[in-house]
Amino acid sequence: MGVRRRTAWMVLLAVLVLPATGCRGQARPEGPVFPERPAVTPDTAFAGLVARLSEPGGYFDTDNLISNEASYLHVAGALRARNLEGGVYLGVGPDQNFSYIALVRPRLAFIVDIRRDNLLQHLFFKALFTLARNRLEYLCLLTGRPLPPGGALPAGPPEAAGPDDLVAYVDATPFSPEVAAAARDAVRDLVPRFGVSLSRQDLNRIAAIQEAFFREGLDLRFTSHNRPPRPYYPTLRRLLLERDREGHQANFLAREDAFRLLKTMQAENRVIPVVGDLAGPHALRSIGAYLHAEGLQVSVFYTSNVAFYLMRAGTFGRFVANLETLPLHPGAVIIRSYFNRFDQQHPETVPGYASTQLLQPIGELIERYRRGEIRSYADLVRPRVPEPR
Numbered sequence: 353m354g355v356r357r358r359t360a361w362m363v364l365l366a367v368l369v370l371p372a373t374g375c376r377g378q379a380r381p382e383g384p385v386f387p388e389r390p391a392v393t394p395d396t397a398f399a400g401l402v403a404r405l406s407e408p409g410g411y412f413d414t415d416n417l418i419s420n421e422a423s424y425l426h427v428a429g430a431l432r433a434r435n436l437e438g439g440v441y442l443g444v445g446p447d448q449n450f451s452y453i454a455l456v457r458p459r460l461a462f463i464v465d466i467r468r469d470n471l472l473q474h475l476f477f478k479a480l481f482t483l484a485r486n487r488l489e490y491l492c493l494l495t496g497r498p499l500p501p502g503g504a505l506p507a508g509p510p511e512a513a514g515p516d517d518l519v520a521y522v523d524a525t526p527f528s529p530e531v532a533a534a535a536r537d538a539v540r541d542l543v544p545r546f547g548v549s550l551s552r553q554d555l556n557r558i559a560a561i562q563e564a565f566f567r568e569g570l571d572l573r574f575t576s577h578n579r580p581p582r583p584y585y586p587t588l589r590r591l592l593l594e595r596d597r598e599g600h601q602a603n604f605l606a607r608e609d610a611f612r613l614l615k616t617m618q619a620e621n622r623v624i625p626v627v628g629d630l631a632g633p634h635a636l637r638s639i640g641a642y643l644h645a646e647g648l649q650v651s652v653f654y655t656s657n658v659a660f661y662l663m664r665a666g667t668f669g670r671f672v673a674n675l676e677t678l679p680l681h682p683g684a685v686i687i688r689s690y691f692n693r694f695d696q697q698h699p700e701t702v703p704g705y706a707s708t709q710l711l712q713p714i715g716e717l718i719e720r721y722r723r724g725e726i727r728s729y730a731d732l733v734r735p736r737v738p739e740p741r
Contacts, residue, residue, distance in 0.1 A: 398547055398624070399549065400547075402548050405462075405626045407627055407629060407635045408627070409467060409468030411467075412467050416467065416469070419446065419656075420573075420582070421448065421586075421707045421709070422585075422707060423709045424451065424591070425594050425595060425602045426597050426705075427711050428602045431456055431711070432455065434685065435683075436456050436652055436683060437457045438457065438458065439650060439684070440459065440460045442461075442463075442654070443654035445463075445465060445470065445654075446470065447604070449463055450477075451610075452652065452654055454613055456651065460622050460648060461624065464635055465625075468554075468627050469557060471625040473561050474625035475548060476539060479542045480493050482619065483535075483539075483542070484615075486511055487511075487513070488510035488513065490605065491605065493531075494565050495570065496569075497521075497525045500521065505518075515601050515603060518592070527566065532566050539558065539559075540559065543555070571587050571589065573587055584706040591603065592606075630671050631668070631674065636674040636675075639678070641677075651681040651685075656689045657688065657689045658671075663728065668726075672718060672721045675717070680715065685713055687709060688732075689708070691708075710733060
């Protein structure tokens with residue numbers, strides 16, 4: 353182990369023995385502690401797959417650090433009912449994918465996004481899953497908060513805590529520069545060991561992503577570069593506490609078993625970030641070829657509201673052609689987000705939400721497009737009117 357690597361891990365351990373300086377009248381909480389360095393060696397197969405499947409990065413005018421879809425869990429019950437476990441998950445964007453993955457428990461997951469920053473952010477998340485032993489440590493590392501004394505919350509051990517307990521702890525605990533510095537060094541040390549080829553600019557961009565979570569904490573919101581902030585975009589806090597239509601908290605940090613599933617999948621390199629345009633010539637088709645060779649089928653594809661932009665660019669047909677190259681489970685579905693803030697009449701809209709999650713069988717989408725029934729974005733997202741009998 354090199355000097356820099358030893359230093360990063362020594363700093364992490366040193367957080368444990370910082371002198372107590374008081375925190376709201378209590379002894380200062382301990383920082384996240386990792387008694388043993390995670391056994392991570394460069395994985396050339398993982399890195400090779402990322403490189404082989406990816407396209408050159410493109411531009412999108414948002415930071416996408418977190419989702420802007422407060423409705424993201426409203427399809428959870430429908431996903432459970434379809435019993436799509438064990439297939440392959442495809443998705444776009446940041447960590448809302450983890451909640452869908454926890455719901456459908458796929459064998460393999462690919463996160464495909466046109467922005468290279470999304471790949472870099474998923475390498476950052478992969479590092480946090482490697483470092484954190486439970487959900488509380490994950491959130492503390494993500495936001496730069498120290499752990500409570502002994503690692504337990506007032507309600508009990510973190511493994512048994514509800515998401516409300518985790519959020520309440522982070523909200524009540526001041527940001528710690530020492531924890532943030534240790535986490536920053538640990539991530540910068542760990543990410544290159546995943547084997548993906550990274551430039552100095554890439555590493556600096558990962559650091560900038562991490563700093564945004566430190567700076568904003570649970571108040572972090574999705575932002576656009578060329579549009580004013582939208583007050584209806586949810587904070588990270590709200591996303592963590594959101595519920596499905598049945599009233600269940602279904603974020604991947606709501607239950608320890610969901611976190612453990614994601615931690616295991618990350619350790620086994622079964623969550624693979626890919627740079628690609630959904631209507632591009634390479635990424636989706638290459639994933640399809642890989643899955644055909646492995647005898648695997650896509651069961652769930654989360655596309656957010658990408659179709660809106662593909663329709664506007666005139667490339668939606670290319671996306672459908674790419675879908676046709678994928679090996680599809682007979683019950684495979686697309687999860688789509690429809691931002692209908694000014695149209696609350698959609699039957700799937702939950703009152704008070706600016707976005708609506710829609711579930712559509714992929715086979716139905718392909719057939720409707722072939723028949724010429726989808727010519728606009730409205731054709732895609734609005735309810736179909738039954739033909740007169």
